[in-house]
Amino acid sequence: MNTQILKLKGANMDIDLATPAADITWQQDACPWNQAESTDSHRCAVKNISICPHFRGVEYLDTLLCSYPIPPQTSNPNV
Numbered sequence: 001m002n003t004q005i006l007k008l009k010g011a012n013m014d015i016d017l018a019t020p021a022a023d024i025t026w027q028q029d030a031c032p033w034n035q036a037e038s039t040d041s042h043r044c045a046v047k048n049i050s051i052c053p054h055f056r057g058v059e060y061l062d063t064l065l066c067s068y069p070i071p072p073q074t075s076n077p078n079v
């Protein structure tokens with residue numbers, strides 16, 4: 001079977017790794033930037049609000065791609 005994967009612009013995502021493990025029922029890694037700064041203010045991609053400069057998308061099925069701590073301007077694959 002030949003399966004084609006489309007890359008479509010405009011996904012309005014709502015992703016973060018800031019929720020404490022005790023508050024969710026699935027396994028989730030913590031944001032390394034939040035851990036380094038002892039905060040929960042950094043969010044990966046929040047619908048209609050912001051996208052973290054270290055956010056590099058999502059890999060199938062549910063793996064977040066994060067460039068932290070490399071400065072965003074040196075890790076941007078589109079530069």
Ligand code: SF4
Nearest residue numbers: 031043044052055066
């Ligand atoms: S992309 Fe990385 S640094 Fe940015 S909020 Fe998500 S996990 Fe944290």
